[in-house]
Amino acid sequence: MAQAFFGGVHPHDMKAATNEKAIEQLPAPAQVVIPMSQHFGAPCTPLVKAGDHVKVGQKIGEFRGLGAPIHASVSGTVKAVEPRPYSMGGNVMSVVIDNDMQDETSEEVQAPANPDALSVDEMVEIVKNAGIVGMGGATFPTHVKISGGVGKVDTVIINGAECEPYITGDHRAMLERSEEVIGGATYLAKMFGVEKVVIGVEVNKQNGIDQLNKTIAEKHAPVVVEGLRCRYPQGGEKQLCQAITGKQVPPGGLPSNIGCAVFNINTTCAIYKAITTGMPVVKKVVTVSGSGVVEPKNVECPIGTPVSLLFDFCGGLKDGTYKLIAGGPMMGMAQYTADIPVAKGTGCMLAFCEKEEQTVEHPQCIRCGKCVGVCPMHLEPLFLYQYASKGLVDELNDAHIMDCMECGACAYTCPARLHLTHMFKTGKQLVKDAAAKAKAAAEAKKAAEEAKKEVVNK
């Protein structure tokens, strides 16, 4: 078994509600709302307008700079292109499509004649055109990660840790789609030119490990599975790299700094599907769970499906449901409505009706130091909390707040129930705002000096 990373916690995994349930297909929704911002980077520009007819797999959003294109997930008529609520907060420009229930595939979707004969550049181009991003929630464009890592990366890791409680979509993919996982990993080995790809899986998914090993043996694939001791947040890229290689990503650095590239299990499936069939990312597996859900399930649905339909498909919400979370309980975001769409990074929707939340009024730090012992980034959360609550930007910078991955391990362990992670999000925003203000002031000063020089030269 691989060695561990520093810190972390071991919450109850709460996976039993869904980990033995096969992925079910949601009946086709009557309408989808496809956000133009589903990736790390600037939002896409819509390529369609109200009244246009679209087909499954047709490109409807184009990116510029860092990003990935967005595709229609159903066939039908564009009803509107307008801002709609989104799980990351606020409204984002979205393409609303009325489903004609014909499930027509776009002519743009073309399977390569011989996928195994493709060059590295051709495979990267397919990944780019398929709109593949980190499906574990990070949503970093996959083609950028591959093209930036080719020649520099010697360790390719598939992230099967799935350490966050409740979520079981990756586990089910290992069991039900192991050929896609191993096929995608094999293409990644080819793209990076490495002899072996390592899949890291926590040992609470032993049947997933067994299934992957069986498929690797059948396919003679250049892939090995490494069992990992259960520990949250093992699925964080930096922690996974350390658990597998023993090397630490430097502060402010990326896995590529130590020669690693990490891909999620479902991202790997998407790579396989795009290279073998030409189909871009148009569907997502979502774990729907929590005490407020009548019948928790893993559900596959078109991107843009309203989350309310997922809850309906799982028997609805129980009386007294008081909290909805998009994502897991440690890193997810609370939602005020179920009227939000499933996006590429949506892996889980939780609803709670029982008294799981333990909050106290006016929490006070008792300086026990537990948060320091669990922080996988070697930070001192108790001081970060003080600096952020007082708006001390210089101190926040000196304490490396931007290295905080918002994993929530400190908040989970804090006996005083301080809202640590929430405060760190605020603190990071303060640092970003201050940096933007300083940059704007420097640019204004430079422009004024140049204008002055021009006047003198005249």
Ligand code: SF4
């Ligand atoms: S765990 Fe909570 S109470 Fe203990 S030092 Fe950290 S912030 Fe303070």
Ligand code: SF4
């Ligand atoms: S949320 Fe940030 S400060 Fe807290 S344990 Fe995670 S990385 Fe450390």
